[in-house]
């Protein structure tokens with residue numbers, strides 16, 4: 014068997030099978046099926062309110078799915094499987110699983126009273142009990158990597174939105190996640206600041222990070238994405254290679270959405 018065939022059998026990093034999510038009587042996700050392979054850059058697009066953030070939040074244990082199966086790296090989200098039985102995860106177990114997943118939001122969510130360096134060091138020191146010296150060293154390298162080696166002592170208020178978002182990415186990377194989730198990471202930025210953040214994401218992708226990216230940046234999706242899913246009203250309407258979905262959309266809803274954003 015060739016190496017390629019072995020690789021194609023790798024456990025998906027994310028696998029959704031008939032995933033539903035309701036909030037009370039509001040049925041938001043209506044049967045999502047998709048797979049994200051390790052190392053893949055998986056882009057998710059769709060109109061506001063279609064359920065993109067809700068789906069990311071389910072992957073990251075911030076919401077429980079109402080029905081269906083959702084797994085990350087072969088483990089069911091929210092449950093532990095033992096001898097064919099399912100047990101709900103305890104809080105401590107959820108926290109442990111979440112440590113392997115990095116998430117970057119539209120709003121940067123940095124700790125305002127901490128410098129860039131302290132923001133990046135915080136979780137490794139508090140959660141992983143890493144030594145301060147070791148965490149500081151790694152935080153410096155990460156800030157260097159996102160182009161902020163000269164801003165380590167700045168507070169969030171002394172950084173532009175794009176710089177804050179790059180600190181947020183470095184902070185997520187400090188936990189050495191196996192999966193990164195991005196929820197419209199550039200939507201709140203002034204246009205001239207978007208490019209630097211996308212460049213950092215491209216660099217991460219080139220480095221082999223598995224990424225699920227909710228975005229309206231179709232250029233990024235076309236250039237960096239391995240897959241593109243168009244979601245509308247809680248269902249996957251269309252999916253495929255970004256080039257195909259963007260240039261030859263098959264469904265009316267996809268065509269109509271793309272005509273508004275391209």
Ligand code: ADP
Pocket residue numbers: 036039041059060061062063064065066067068
């Ligand atoms: P998108 O990210 O695609 O814009 P969302 O996942 O944020 O969509 O939201 C999809 C729908 O789910 C919206 O109608 C929103 O109001 C609803 N929703 C999201 N979170 C909650 C919640 N915690 N309680 C009730 N409704 C929610």
Ligand code: MG
Pocket residue numbers: 065066067196
């Ligand atoms: Mg959203």
